[in-house]
Amino acid sequence: SRPNLALVGATGAVGTVMRDIVSNRADIWGEIRLVASPRSAGKVLKVRGEDVVVQALVPEVFDGIDIAIFDVPDEVSAEWVPVAAERGAIAIDKSGTFRMHADVPLVVPEVNPLDARQRPRNIISTPNCTTLSMMAAMGALHAEYGLQELVVASYQAVSGAGVAGSARLYDEVEALAGDRNVGQVAGDVRQILDKKLPADSPFPAPIAFNVVPWAGSLKEDGWASEELKLRNESRKILGIPELKVSATCVRVPVVTTHSLAVHARFERPVTVADAHRVLTAAPTVVLVDDPANGVWPTPLEVVGTDPTYVGRVRQAIDFPNTLDLFVCGDNLRKGAALNAAEIAELVAAEL
Ligand code: 2RA
Numbered sequence: 001s002r003p004n005l006a007l008v009g010a011t012g013a014v015g016t017v018m019r020d021i022v023s024n025r026a027d028i029w030g031e032i033r034l035v036a037s038p039r040s041a042g043k044v045l046k047v048r049g050e051d052v053v054v055q056a057l058v059p060e061v062f063d064g065i066d067i068a069i070f071d072v073p074d075e076v077s078a079e080w081v082p083v084a085a086e087r088g089a090i091a092i093d094k095s096g097t098f099r100m101h102a103d104v105p106l107v108v109p110e111v112n113p114l115d116a117r118q119r120p121r122n123i124i125s126t127p128n129c130t131t132l133s134m135m136a137a138m139g140a141l142h143a144e145y146g147l148q149e150l151v152v153a154s155y156q157a158v159s160g161a162g163v164a165g166s167a168r169l170y171d172e173v174e175a176l177a178g179d180r181n182v183g184q185v186a187g188d189v190r191q192i193l194d195k196k197l198p199a200d201s202p203f204p205a206p207i208a209f210n211v212v213p214w215a216g217s218l219k220e221d222g223w224a225s226e227e228l229k230l231r232n233e234s235r236k237i238l239g240i241p242e243l244k245v246s247a248t249c250v251r252v253p254v255v256t257t258h259s260l261a262v263h264a265r266f267e268r269p270v271t272v273a274d275a276h277r278v279l280t281a282a283p284t285v286v287l288v289d290d291p292a293n294g295v296w297p298t299p300l301e302v303v304g305t306d307p308t309y310v311g312r313v314r315q316a317i318d319f320p321n322t323l324d325l326f327v328c329g330d331n332l333r334k335g336a337a338l339n340a341a342e343i344a345e346l347v348a349a350e351l
Contacts, residue, residue, distance in 0.1 A: 002030035003066035003348045006089065008080065010034035010045060010054055013163045014071040014094065018337040023048045025341060028348055035061050035068075037076075062087040067347055069340045070094060085122040092124050092343050094336055096225075099125040099233060106236045108132065109342040110284050111139030116346050124343055129335030130154050130215070130226055130249060131233040133258040134327045136308040136334070140282035141275060141323070142238050146267030149244040149322075152230060155252045155259040156215050157299065160331050161202040166255055168201050172208035173253075183209045207253050215249040224249055257299035258331040265322040275313050275323055284334075289313050297328040306333055 005022070009015045015036070022032060023046075032047050034054045041056035055061050057080060062068060068084040070077050070093045077095035084091045098104040105115040106125045116124055127135065133154075138147065158165040175196040176182050182189055189206045205212045216225030231245035252259075279287045288297045289311040296311030309328045316322035329335055 002028060003351050004031040004033065004064055005029045005344065006033040006035050006062060006065045006068040006084070007047075007071075008035040008057060008068055008084075009071035009076075009094075011036045011040045011043065012071060013159055013166070014332055014336040017332040018069065018071065018341065019045060019047050021333070021337050021341045025345075028345065031064075033061065033065060059083050059087065062089050065089045066351060067092065067344050069344055071336065071340070081123055082121075090119065090122050090124065090347050092126060092340050092347070094126050094340055096128065096229065098123055099127065099229075100236065101125075106233060107343050107346075108135045108139065108237050108339060109346050110136050110282070112237055112239065113346055116343060117350070124347070126336075126340045126343055127233045127237060128226065128229040129160055129329075129331035130156060130258055130260070131230050131237070132335045132339055133308065133329035133331060134260045134262060135234070135237060136282060136284045136329075137279060137310045137325075137327055138234070138262070138264065139238060140278050140285060141264065141266070141270070142240075144268075144274070144278050145270045145321075147238060147240060147243060147264060148267055149263075149265040150234060150246075151263040152245070152247040153261045154215070154226070154230070154247065154249045155211075155254070155261075155299075156226070156249060157254040157256045157258055157331055158203070158207060158251065159256040160215070160251075160258065160335075165202045168197075168203060169207050169253055169255060171197055172206060176208055203251055207251060210253065212251040213248065215251050254299045255303070256330060256332055257303045257328055258335060259297075259299055259326065259328045261324070261326055263316065263319075263322065263324050265319060267321070269321050270315075270323060272313050272315055272323070275325075279310050279313070284308060285310060287311070287313075296326060299328055302328040303330055304333070305330060306338055308334060 038056040043054045068089040158169040226249040227247040230247040286307040297309035312326040
């Protein structure tokens, strides 16, 4: 019989994309149960064209469920993922809670699908959206040339901070619209926004007309959590514990789709032509790289699609065996819901 799937966190930014993805991919599921906080229980949402009533997150909601995908805050996952697993479901968790646990695999299906089979706790983690936005491309290049070092700058979309993140960008743009003098005097945008909008922005500075060199929470020595996730998760997914990674994560006024500027050093020599060949052959990567004709990926051309897009592939002039490239991936699709759905399909194929 077909496996039953629960989507926990069905009403959030990723949950909404998740419902769209499971409705439009090959339908392998029996029941699809929608689960959310008691506050959202009772809402009616569409999945596979049918109305489904959202159920409250209680232990019994996992009865009869084979696979449960969680997209909820870290502390909710910490409490509820083990409950689902103990009740017999295989839990696929999008939060940061279990990603680095040695007994929980961290899976990107096109890079390390076999890791999904080693799941002693019945928990599989799916990476942070920033890591995922580049992983299909970097995994393909690593397999051929042996990755040794990554230096990354991210350009992260506001929807990475959830529904509230997108709402804040739209509100700020609206508050500033029509004023052709803003952004020309230090601090002017902040002053206008302070007057017009609530102070509870998910971002530590104005995000409209700006770039903010901060994503996530403060960790030791001035690092942002997003930067450390990029490092630690890349090492685990690629299976390179010694991989050297340094990242700067930046929030930009883009609604959805994270971009990354990647400087990658390999063990073996690699030409641009080699890299183009490898990236073209990778099934979930799209190469968009014709600078003479102004062709490279941008978030606005990528949003709402599934692949990882790569362009601006160059051989670093002063660094041997090193490529510079630009990657874009929809942070709510491959960066979140799609990767979780692909892991669920991988696991369902074993059941
Ligand atoms: C962000 N990567 O973009 C985060 C979401 N987990 O804020």
